[in-house]
Amino acid sequence: MSAKESKPNLSDSQVSEISKRLYGLTASIIRPLPSYDDQNFYVAPSEGGEYVLKVMNSADSHNIALIELQTHSMNFLHQRGLPAQTAFPTLTGQLMSLEEIDCGFGMQKYLVRLLAYLPGTTISKITCSPRILYDVGKMAATLDTVLLQLEHPNLSAFQRENFIWNLTSVPLLNQYLHVMDGDPAQKVVKAVIEQYQIQVMPKLPLFRKCINHGDFNDHNLLVKPDGPSKYKISGILDFGDMSYYDMPIPRYSGRSFSEQSSAHEASTGPRRETDLRFSMAMAKFQKKVLTKLVDIHMEVRRLGRSEPPLSSAHVV
Structure with a gap:
């Protein structure tokens, strides 16, 4: 199907x-x-x-x-x-x-x-202030911390083998690299995957595991006005990518929210995990780029059109 x-x-x-x-x-x-x-x-x-x-x-x-x-x-x-x-x-x-x-x-x-129904506007539609970026980081930290307390007889259902959105599945992206043939950015994506395989994968058994939202991005966070020019977070949407992950960091796949790192520092854990945060974040971004290109590729094929040359410019 x-x-x-x-x-x-x-x-x-x-x-x-x-x-x-x-x-x-x-x-x-x-x-x-x-x-x-x-x-x-x-x-x-x-x-x-x-x-x-x-x-x-x-x-x-x-x-x-x-x-x-x-x-x-x-x-x-x-x-x-x-x-x-x-x-x-x-x-x-x-x-x-x-x-x-x-x-x-x-x-x-x-x-x-x-x-x-949660009223509000997605963060993707507003101009983000340092305050709301800090609040996003704080919300990510709180979410991770509260999920550590989650109990259920079927928690093992979150052990999703070969789940493409789990960062342990980054090597699966190799099968989609062909959609970037001819795009100079393909070399960058290959290098990120190789870096992940060399630097991160051997250390994964040392990482703590946690249940994570998995898709904490600017389209899945709602805000509503909190004064003349301020916003506050009013909703967290789309829990469909929840899974056990190997690092308790927010899986923020939308804009660059480097400002949120200080708010999340308390829950990032041992040095062996924080040292690899950049490699993990880069792998997450490349995953977003590749899967979006695959979506475009499949939609063009479904419509029966001649396929235009695809590049990372279609996504970022």
Whole structure:
């Protein structure tokens, strides 16, 4: 199954029917929200309140244990004062429901959850001040620290072997280097991967492991005004990349947030880990570049167009 067929494509009428049948809500306003692999809808029912109906892609919907653990983690963080979304139960008391839906590719199964709607603007859309950058670092440190307390009988579900977004999987990027053929930046990416394999991989067994958000970036952090020209963090989104990671550092994959390092210093751990922070951060950035280029490559092939020359300029 292609990634395109895996991603749900529900209509407003299907969203309205699911909202009523599963949650007893009569949707008066429905509008789409951004999502990479899944489908998200803002739902405002006549009964009151604001929600996000999240429909997982059919591929990830098969991993019910992992999605249940992610949902538990979100609720856990919210209960401890962090601005994470919470999940609401269905009329039968379940926090998610596996639904068989036809989105144009035949009947497939999709996990559906109703989440709290968090108002705000993504950090990617504002001009960041030193204050908000510091707050991002502090939030990353707090998130890591609180997740150390997470308990669940199925925590092993976060041991995701060959998970492309885990930094232990950096060597897997070699299989995608061909999409950068002809791009001078390919040499840089190769050098970063080689540096990781030489400097980081031999030391991985010495690192502490922790559960990490995995995608703490400027599109997954919400802010809202806090005075005439200030903002405060109002939401943490998208827990789909949670995993056990080998360094308790924030996986910030968007803008350069070097200013946040001082706020996070207390949780970065032994020198053997902090000495390799640069190599790990560079590997994370190269992972972002390569996977984005692969997305462009696959979309061009899906549309049946002649492929334009791809370069890192398409991403950065």
